[in-house]
Amino acid sequence: MSSLTTPTALDVPRIRADFPVFEERFNGRELAFLDSANSSQKPRHVLEGLTEFYEHSYSNVHRAVYELGERATAAYEGAREKVRVLLGADSTREIVFTRNGTEALNLVAYAWGLSELGPGDVVVSTVLEHHSNFVPWQYVAKRSGAEFAMLGADAAGELDLEQLDEIERRGRIRLVALGLISNSIGTVNPVEEVAAWAREREALTVVDACQAAPHRQLDVATLGADFVALTGHKMLGPSGIGVLWGRQELLSAMEPFNLGGEMIRSVSERETTWNELPNKFEAGTPPIAQAYGLGLAVDYLTNVGLDRIEAHEHDLTVYAMEQLATAEGVSVLGPPPERRGGIVSFTIDCAHPHDVAQILDSHGVAVRAGHHCTQPAMEHFGIPATTRASFYLYNTREDVDRLLEGLAGVRATFG
Amino acid sequence: MSSLTTPTALDVPRIRADFPVFEERFNGRELAFLDSANSSQKPRHVLEGLTEFYEHSYSNVHRAVYELGERATAAYEGAREKVRVLLGADSTREIVFTRNGTEALNLVAYAWGLSELGPGDVVVSTVLEHHSNFVPWQYVAKRSGAEFAMLGADAAGELDLEQLDEIERRGRIRLVALGLISNSIGTVNPVEEVAAWAREREALTVVDACQAAPHRQLDVATLGADFVALTGHKMLGPSGIGVLWGRQELLSAMEPFNLGGEMIRSVSERETTWNELPNKFEAGTPPIAQAYGLGLAVDYLTNVGLDRIEAHEHDLTVYAMEQLATAEGVSVLGPPPERRGGIVSFTIDCAHPHDVAQILDSHGVAVRAGHHCTQPAMEHFGIPATTRASFYLYNTREDVDRLLEGLAGVRATFG
Amino acid sequence: MSDLYRELILDHYKNPRNHGELDPCDAHAQGQNPLCGDDVSITMNFSGDDVSEIRFTGRGCAISQAAASMLMELVEGKTVAEVAELPKEELLDEIGVPLAKNPARLKCALLSLGVVKLALHRARGTALPEEWAGFEER
Amino acid sequence: MSDLYRELILDHYKNPRNHGELDPCDAHAQGQNPLCGDDVSITMNFSGDDVSEIRFTGRGCAISQAAASMLMELVEGKTVAEVAELPKEELLDEIGVPLAKNPARLKCALLSLGVVKLALHRARGTALPEEWAGFEER
């Protein structure tokens, strides 16, 4: 937490009232939504703002000279400024809007990787990564003849930084890709330390902050990274919007990714030149309303206070781990609460995670079951899947109690 | 028009009542919105549907076992089926949701082009293309060592198919990329003829239908194309959604584009394999609500009737061209109404298009001025830019009158 | 308790029928559910036009494994032509729980049937019917 | 009639001041507005610390060309240091029409000033100030 004083507690009932989904009943009960790490619910502030935008300010951006175009451009560029402030970035030139978190990472893999990588180079990802920060690097390494290396973890699911020495012997380290918080088991990775190690080797660091940005205050300078990716739909924003932050010098020097309208300076049969930042990386009509909606979500989060959200989730995580420790046959994966985000992944000896999630659903408890797009991590633990509960600002201890009650139901069926 | 009987006229006042933006006043007047080729306005049906979706059915798709996840997945996949029907495609496996029209075209350029093209190959685009169906081909040709050829046009802005013979002498034709309707001057291109020519040479045809799909009935089989791209925001849908249709055999055989979550079958340090169609091409969390919104827009368009929309726009185009022919100093670019969509681009001798658009704005008339992301076409005509009026289902002859009135204002200032 | 887990399912899950592998075998295929990692492998022997023997192994959720077990009982003794035509609905009826609304679970339930179709398709060189298009891509 | 086109703008547009090219010249730069194809090219001569002569050529909308013409009058005779510091606001005040709400037109209005800054930057080897970051990428 970035402040010295303990943040004051959230007024969760008031927050829940902002989210229409909690007014509905599922199997007769209020929804215990414990799947925000997958995608979050949306507050009225965002939904109403979106409708209003479409009704009164919608047109394409940048190109239009008329009044609606001015409003739309101001809304879109205003959102970019909000994201800049959120990340503590120097300039809106460093903020690129993408389709989702995955595309932000692919942008770097393609635009930087395809041109920069070659035989003898090593690209590093980790065993804990989401596939979206693993497969792009594996793929461009293969395409370019570079080597792909996977940094491993220990039994608790914490990265084993000592392996970096061995990896370094395999070639010239060019880039290290790692997440700030693991989406499948919740580990908070030592990003600053890894970025410093990479910088010493003149390698770039790409940080996947998709699971961190919704839940804690970030500052790109402090992270020491070169690129940071986030995604809107996990942080109260609409689907269809992601963000890549990158250091200006790097983005300026890079080849473009998607090609087409808006990202060019001039086009002719012989030669085409690129537009300035960030437009160079935003080909075609951008996700206009989605960027605006993400800006509204940032307002909402900032208003509640990311420090307070982090503290609230930490409290729920501690409570959930205590409770799960008492549940028969349940094993929780991953590190202790001090080094984890608001994510608790577990297995239960009598039932497959999918069946667990199904029975929890019949109790009005929504969790995710599966490999969470982290198959290497699952393989590391020697399991095909887990059941995962994840917390956000609208969750309560009662939601955790509902989870435990549902697990008792699982045991009743399968035990 | 696909039916033999003349379609009945649209009830435009009723249609306008569905679009909240027309309730507002601009400089004291109702908006004469003549920029739908840039991006269309949105009907209440789409906006209300989006809000309702977020309120009652939002979660991530495919992965979730719980009730909200079922609803979201049904909404998302339901939209895919609606698009399939709209295009007359064989299977939803052939419908890929993208970020916008530009990304649909880049998907083919990267996933097919980077692996398939090499020295001796020729990729053909046209002088009339939008940059989004020009620059990707130019770029992958350059990256892969293939040749990029630009098919030219005549003085009226109609493609000069005779040039294909000369182009063929430059190497092995692998792919022809062309639009169905030019966004900058409105030409309807002879796509079926070009596709047949390409097929004889075992070359692929990529059709940019971004300006056609909103305005007329399409059928991918009739077009004879291998890939067809469209974009949601020009056809009453939300921003942030595009569509690529591709022939199943081609999509199956192709490398993926963006890499990451959802598009994989299995991931490990050594080897990663791809998911089945269409998921292989939809990496990460897709534009869920945006796809659903596009489905609602398709419902609305189908309900009104694309044949009737086409006839209505044709009527406005004929009227506008008649009126503009009487306006002092105005020259309209492009072919006669029989071979054009609802787009009228012109220059006026006394003023720059940007100044024209600005003065029109002060009359409550929204048009676009610029090169319309078609610099090669502008160069062909020897001009830097045009002023463009484009029509849609909510436009009226009165909007055209307002345009003419505004042009009189331009002459008063600059004449 | 969830409707999905009625007695019969749990019985098949805990006591799978025809579990194992035929070696040698006349037909074989394997399939996964990329969503949840369910995995089913099937071996068959033919005798004349009939599927004389069929066995499965696999791991995954109760639905996928119980469905595979039930499918064994449905298939054994049928003609190859009958199995090739066996509609999804017949297996779903057998499972007897409401899955239609849940495409994720539907994939679990139908995994084994897809694997059987794929095994036949490979052994006999027939085409995979349109409704299973893409299955071999898994 | 639009507020944007008051008499003074139209006068500068129709009768541009300092139109032309200095050859030889001490500093030169060119810039485009990728949005609308506006194009401005500027040449300057220095005498001691002063910008003694400045000329422009270009094509584009009335705003961009009138602004360039007005800028010539603002710059000529100023010291290089003064021009390097010349704030956007000073040119916008001169133009005197409301543009702040319209970023597209603002780019037209400020194109020539960017080109002047770029020319100075190149001739004197000074850094382009942060608010013009990216201008040279055009």
Ligand SMILES: Cc1ncc(COP(=O)(O)O)c(C=O)c1O
């Ligand atoms: C003909 C044509 N092709 C492609 C595009 C690109 O579509 P989008 O802006 O949705 O990427 C457009 C619109 O901008 C267009 O008019």
Ligand SMILES: Cc1ncc(COP(=O)(O)O)c(C=O)c1O
């Ligand atoms: C850690 C992590 N990285 C990347 C992603 C991909 O983000 P998106 O699904 O928005 O592409 C996710 C979420 O799915 C994630 O949890």
